[in-house]
Amino acid sequence: MSLKDDAARAAVLRVLRDAVDAEYGAARRSVLEGLRAARAELDLKSVRVTLPDGTPIATLTLVDPRPAVVVADEGAFTAWAAENHPGEVEVVVRVRAAWQRQFLAGLACLEPVADPRTGEVVPGLAAPPPPVPRSFSLRPVPGGPERVTRAWSSGALDLRRLLAPGGGAP
Incomplete structure (x- = not known):
């Protein structure tokens, strides 16, 4: 891939990461609220998570803080x-x-x-001497994230290619 391709991939993945992070944060808050309610009502501390076909994929457990x-x-x-x-x-x-x-x-x-x-x-x-740069700044242009989201929604972005290991074709 060229620098231009890598830069576009990084910008698109940043937008997707931010969208996923926001959704993940909202889901965590909702799950925590649900677990707290289940603890209060049913004395339930853990819940098994499955895929729609019933395949177990995780266990969510309330972590009780230790008194100190x-x-x-x-x-x-x-x-x-x-x-x-x-x-x-x-x-x-x-x-x-x-x-x-x-x-x-x-x-x-x-x-x-x-x-x-x-x-x-x-x-x-x-x-x-200062160390070599270890990061870079990515600042979307005004409207950029919305354009990425529209391209994602319309199918103009091939997420399988963007998310494939190494950024190459799936």
């Missing part, structure tokens, strides 16, 4: 621990995150990394 104790007041708990278990309390010294972000944003990405005010090399900082 949480720290509701960090200061009160820390004070109690310091008094009752002083060896378990630690003091952390670190650069304030907001200042660090601001300082690093003002630096040139050159080695050695230097303070722009003084020219002094700043220990502990490095400017490694």
Whole structure:
């Protein structure tokens, strides 16, 4: 396939993925609501899922959260621990995150990394080369998703070819 074919395939699959993701999210919410109702009414926790011909394909089970104790007041708990278990309390010294972000944003990405005010090399900082791109942005043009959906609905898109392993012909 050419880059143009691969790009078109990626754009169409993105639209289809978004449509499937939306439907999947709605189905999950509906199933969860149904399982919760079945739990309340029938004390039912699981349901077997079958194809229309009765072939089992899955089991859906409510996952009960485990009860847990949480720290509701960090200061009160820390004070109690310091008094009752002083060896378990630690003091952390670190650069304030907001200042660090601001300082690093003002630096040139050159080695050695230097303070722009003084020219002094700043220990502990490095400017490694950026990694190679690992992703790309896909922004549909206005009306693009609707055009893909119409093409899908009308049969103008061959989903068997688009969804075949490797993107080739089925």
